[in-house]
Amino acid sequence: MLPTPPIALLMTGDELMRGDTVDSNSATIAQALVAAGLRVDYKITVGDDRALLLNSIGDRVSVSRILIINGGLGPTSDDLTAEVVAEAAGRQLVEFPELADTIRNWCEERGFQADTANLKQARLPEGAEVIANPVGSAAGFAVMIGACLVITTPGPPRELGAMLPGVMALVRQHVGGGSGSTLRLQTFGLGESAIQEMVHNDIADWPPEVTLGFRAGLPMLELKLVIETPEHEALQRRCLEEMHALFGDHIIGEADVTLAASLQTLLRERNMTITCAESCTGGLIASMLTQEPGASSVFEAGFVTYSNAMKHKLLGVSESTLEKHGAVSEPVVREMLGGALSASGADTGVAVSGIAGPDGGTPDKPVGTVWFAWGGPNAIKSKRLLLPLGRDIFQTVVAAAAIDLIRRDLLGLPDVPHYFRRRDPQ
Amino acid sequence: MLPTPPIALLMTGDELMRGDTVDSNSATIAQALVAAGLRVDYKITVGDDRALLLNSIGDRVSVSRILIINGGLGPTSDDLTAEVVAEAAGRQLVEFPELADTIRNWCEERGFQADTANLKQARLPEGAEVIANPVGSAAGFAVMIGACLVITTPGPPRELGAMLPGVMALVRQHVGGGSGSTLRLQTFGLGESAIQEMVHNDIADWPPEVTLGFRAGLPMLELKLVIETPEHEALQRRCLEEMHALFGDHIIGEADVTLAASLQTLLRERNMTITCAESCTGGLIASMLTQEPGASSVFEAGFVTYSNAMKHKLLGVSESTLEKHGAVSEPVVREMLGGALSASGADTGVAVSGIAGPDGGTPDKPVGTVWFAWGGPNAIKSKRLLLPLGRDIFQTVVAAAAIDLIRRDLLGLPDVPHYFRRRDPQ
Structure with missing residues (x-):
């Protein structure tokens, strides 16, 4: 890694100190910096306390090139950021007339008159550079304290997100860096350590210029290929190709694509519809499929058949199959899917029946056992x-695996990938 | 508030600095402290960097009574916590034989032999007090540095959670406090500002000894009534009673109860079953209901009828009703529910049809419009x-509101509560 200029974060708010709010803002800011080839090296979090804020600013501006402060820009008396930054910078708080107008308009559009509290948000340190807030009333601002650029940002995550491009432009201006780039991949079915091992064992000459990063989600795992200058783009592409060759069947797509969105695209391309028959997932597969906009073009109906009686009545699973094999069995999921395909007229589908727990396990079928059936009417x-x-x-992993099985089926990928081989109880 | 002894957190890990992980651990620790009448006053977050860790520990032990360090206890060379704490305390790292045995057994139970990396986790500062980890291999420990008790805890949230009682026992031993208590309530349908306004306007003599706190979840909002000594328990109870009188129909229950769990209990008490017919929520109502263990005793079947054809075919909604009124209409949701009740034989149920967006809105029925039908066969x-x-x-709010409507119906509560009155487009 190239050396990067020291960048500090100062997060403020009593709600953070009480644990009432989980701080996702600092991760948002950190990711934007990483994507630009930069890095947070120190983060302080304190409550709405004037002395602690002043001390923390004083500590950090002496050793950092950039200090990003988050929170404390609101209208109430707890919101101290503008005044402590002014004091640390040795400047007066003055009203910024344009900002006051913006706030007055913002309030009027919402049907009320700006009061003193609202207009407090127009009072910033003299000479500060305003950072516009396209979605809220509190603007951010930037001032130099010594050699450190101090940037203030609002606490509401939506407002922070909207202002981040403006913040990053100032950061790039000040520390010059920021020519790096990050390629993000969404994967399903492999863990971080499995991927690290595969890369280590099978990609002999991984270039040190490309940093492999992870961001664990559930059910997806995000991979990141980070480079610090555009000169390394060819290397980044080469790493991507090698990863596709190694475990490309686990790569769902780039950027923020979800399993359901990727399946919707595949179905739409093939002009196909899908259905699902769910027992242990209780509606989660249908819910995942319909969380993505555009679901109505590929999904008409789903069945949540939690009891044996409903598996029989709504999906036509035979009572003797249920009695002989039990609800969590291969014949039952196959009949569930058959029934759902025929009732819905869908082209493909998936059925699941399993034991989510905590109760209901037996030595033969322990908690965590699940049967899947998937495919079209003549190819279950x-x-x-x-x-x-x-x-x-x-429930989350079973629903995601169900969607992945259809995805693999449509793409002609092996349906016994790595994660199946490891989990196969047979 | 009573003055509380200064308590600092030091969170470590490169993944926090890159924003790859959102730090929920510090909120977990902070909440445990608040519940004991204590409070975090300063938090530092740094990467796996020996010099920064040492400096941060040095800074904080001189001004804090307690410093809780989180992360860096794992087996790899990045995990520096034990050695930097030993250095800051001026102690040697030594192997704790009992801990080494525990680690060897832990590895053996998982089918592999402990290696040097695993056994590194048995090397702690001489004289440290071990904090057992019931769910992982990395133990925590505590040592005094000057007048400050330094406590180390593991990064994986599950392991931290399992060790927290042991950590809190040490904290209480050391700072003596911890006689406060928190009463937590789960509510649905009111926002934080609405509740604050109601409390402010209608509970004239709210006692200053009881602090009202909030924790925003989706779809629930958690309220907290915090007292700092058991002497104030009667006041805490009085506040609770006044809140019940003021907006008790919005209080789902205490501690961590969910809407679905509270509904399950009500249905079980009445020996009733429930069904749902979903369009715009796409399975989320069924999924919420079945996320709670024990769902099978009250839920047999749910229907996800996304298309008009399926509303007709599976639920018997008449084609002329669909054509005349459109899928998002009162007659359609009523027929959907009637069909679901009759197909499932359930005693009560809920049906929803709405426009989730981003597309599909009209001037007449804009995005966000939703019709609910709820109740039993003869009382829709x-x-x-x-x-x-x-x-x-x-989707989340509609599914939660659907569950809440049944809950209100079973309890004989008004079905036009505050949040309906505010949202009613008529």
Whole structure:
């Protein structure tokens, strides 16, 4: 890694100190910096306390090139950021007339008159550079304190997000860097350590100019290929190609694509519709599919058949199959899918039946056992997995795996990928 | 507020500095402290950097009574916490034989032999007090540095959670405090500012000894009544009673109860079953209901009928009703619910049809319009709301409101509560 200029964050707010709010803002800011080839090296979090804020600013401006302050820009008396920055900078707080007008208009558009509290937000340190807030009333601002550029940003995540491009422009201006870039990939079915091992074992000459990063989500794992200058773009592309060759069936797509969005695209390209018959996931597969806009063009109906009686009545699973094999069995999921395909007229679909727990396990079928059936009317496949993950995570992973099985089926990818081989109880 | 002894947190890990991980651990620790009448006053976050860690520890032990360090206890060379604490305390790192045995057993149970990296986790500062980790291999420990008790905790949230009682026992031992208590309430349908306004206007003599706190979740809002000594328990109870009188129909329950769990209990008490017929929520109502263990005793089947054809075919909604009124209409949701009740044999149920967006809105029925029908076969009620919240939040709030409508119905509560009156487009 190239040396980067020291950048500090100062997060403020009593709600952070009480644990009432989980601070996602500092991750948002850190990611924007990383994407620009920069890095936070120190972060302080304190409550709405004048002395602590002043001390923390004083500590950091002496050793940092940039200090980004988040929070404390609101209208109430707890919101101290503008006045402590003014004091630390040795400047007066003065009203910025244009900003006052913006605030007056903002309030009027919302049907009320700006009062003293609102207009407090127009009072910034003399000579500060205003950072416009396109979605709220509190503007950010930037001032130099010594050799350090101090940038203030609002606490509401939506407002921070909207102002981040303006903030990053100032950061780039000040520290010059920021020619790096990040390629983000969404993957499903492999863990961070499995990917690291595969890359380590199978990509012999991984270039040190490309940093491999991870961001664990559930059910997806995001991979990042970070370079610090555009000169390394060819290397970044080469790493991407090698990863596609190594475990491309686990790569769902780039940027922020989800499993459901990628499946919707595949179905739409093929002019196909999908259905689902759910027992242990209780509606989560349908919910994931319909969370993405545009679902109505590929999804008409889903069935949540939690009881045996409803598996029989709504999906036509035979009572003797249920009695002989139990609800969590290969014949039952196959009949569930058959029934759902025929009732909905869909071209493809998936059915699941399993034991989410905490109760209901047996030595034969422990908690975490799940049967999948997937495919179209004349090509139903089925598979058992053992996923002893706790009820919540079990439901999420089973629903995601169900969507992934259809995705793999449509793409002609192997339906027994790495994560199946590891989880196969047989 | 009573003065509290200064307590600092030091969070470590490069993943925090890159923004790859959102730090929820510090909120977890802060909440445990608040529940004990204590408070974090300063938090530092740094990467896996020996010099920064040493400096930060040095800074904080001189001004804090307690310093809780989180992260950096793992087996890899990046995990520096034990050695920097040893250095800051002027102690040697030595192997703790009992801890080494525990680690060897832990590895063996997982089918592999402990190696040098694993056993590094048994090397702690001489004389440290071990804090057992019931769910992982990395133990925490505590040592005094000057007058400050330094406590180390592991980064994985599950391990931190499991060790927190042991940590809090040490904290209480050291600073003596911890006689406060927090009463937590889950509410639905009122915002933070609405509740603050109601409390301010209608509870004239709110005692200053009881602090009202909030924790925004989606769809629930958690209220907290915090007292700092057991002497104030009667006041805390009085506040609770006044809040019940003021907006008790919005209080779902205490501690961590969810809407679905509270509804399950009500249904079980009445020996009733429930069904749902979903269009715009796409399975989310069923998914919420079945996320809670024990769902099978009250829920047999749910229907996700996304297209008009399926509303007709699966739920018997008449084609002329669909044509005349459109899918998002009162007659359609009432017929959807009637069909779902009759197909499932459930005693009560809910049906929703709305426009989640971003597309599909009209001047007459803008994005965010949703019709609900709820109740049993002979007592179907219906209501329209306008919730222009963006697709994700719309789906979550509509599903939660659907569950809340049944809850209100079973309890005989008004079905036009505060949040309906405000959102009623008529």
